[in-house]
Amino acid sequence: MSAAHTDGSVPGLETSVETALTRQPVEVRRGTSGWYAAPQEDLLALETPVALVYNGISHAVMMASPADLEDFALGFSLSEGILANVNECYDLEVHEEPQGLAVHLTIASQRMAELKQRRRSMTGRTGCGLCGTEGLEQAIRPIPHVTAPSLSDAAIQHSLNMLGAHQPLQAATGASHGAAWCDAQGRIQRVREDVGRHNALDKLIGALAREALPLSQGFVLVTSRASYEMVHKCASAGIGALVAVSAATALAVEQAQASGLLLAGFARPGRHLIYHRPMTAAIAQR
Structure with missing residues (x-):
């Protein structure tokens, strides 16, 4: 549960995030041998x-x-x-x-x-x-070819460790996905959130395009599985590497192979899987 200030604002949230949530009275049930109820206000993500x-x-x-x-x-x-x-x-x-x-x-x-x-x-x-x-x-559209960057294990882990601090909507509601653009060292540069994982990635792609940020030496980190659509969206935007916190689908791996995109998944502290790494994209050990 998240608490709001008495003036109605939410601690740590920017105005844009405030527009994506609402407050709802809830009844918190607690107990082990006996149950009791406590009224509280919760923050819900808007759809x-x-x-x-x-x-x-x-x-x-x-x-x-x-x-x-x-x-x-x-x-x-x-x-x-x-x-x-x-x-x-x-x-x-x-x-x-x-x-x-x-x-x-x-x-x-x-x-x-x-x-x-x-x-x-x-x-x-x-x-x-x-x-x-x-x-x-x-259903399966032609996928553009991209150039995958060299990406270190340390960069993937650094971005993963920092992601939570860049997700205010998720911290407030527990009901949103995030998509982050990270540089070659794993430093998070931009994050967009949404109740839908595809939407979060589209928002990130739009933000990168509006700012004309260079995409050759970075990667996208998403808080979801790596599906066909997520791989295709990245390749369509000219992004050469995608890291997901959950698994990749078989079709996503096939599409990454077809496009030359570096695809990693099951990114958790101290561990991640490389589903596809083009020969030109080295993975450093540190």
Whole structure:
């Protein structure tokens, strides 16, 4: 349980994180030989319908944490291949609507024409990666080739040890995923959080693109399994290494091999697995 200040603020939380949570009265039950109840206030992560609207046409509705939505919309657009680069997005605005939030993007006319041809309706749930795909041939998309960086065991462990201190929404609610961009030494540079693991990664990709940060000598750390979608999103953004705290799927490993992405998983203190390491990406022992 997390306590709020008497003025309604939450200790250690930034304003953007405050918008992604709410307070709820709960009854705490405790006991061993006998049980007793104690009223308390808990912090809950919000799930909000977020519509992504391109040139006035709604394309996708995702359940997401209502924070960093500009990053989310841009990252989703890039990782899904709707945009090839940030310059193809001319304008981006978040609008409040009665049923939720809508992010309106104005994109290049050629990209909009291609989007209409895809004929995809992607109304999704939290963590849903392929909702609305019309046929099996659309499920596994071609994956770009990336260059994996050299990555040390120490860098992976350092990023893992520091991640908790960069997840205020998770610390407050216990109900969010995180995606972190780490430099070659494992120092965390950017983190985005969301109730959905795909959303958290899209937010991070959007933030990196908006700031034009160099991606050649770093890696992404995610607080989830490494699925096909997570690998594909990283490769689509030009990211060459992905580390997950949980396991990788077989298809994720296949896709990492196809793209040349360095893939690690089950990252825990003092231990991690390397599922795929390209020959050009050395793993230092220290």
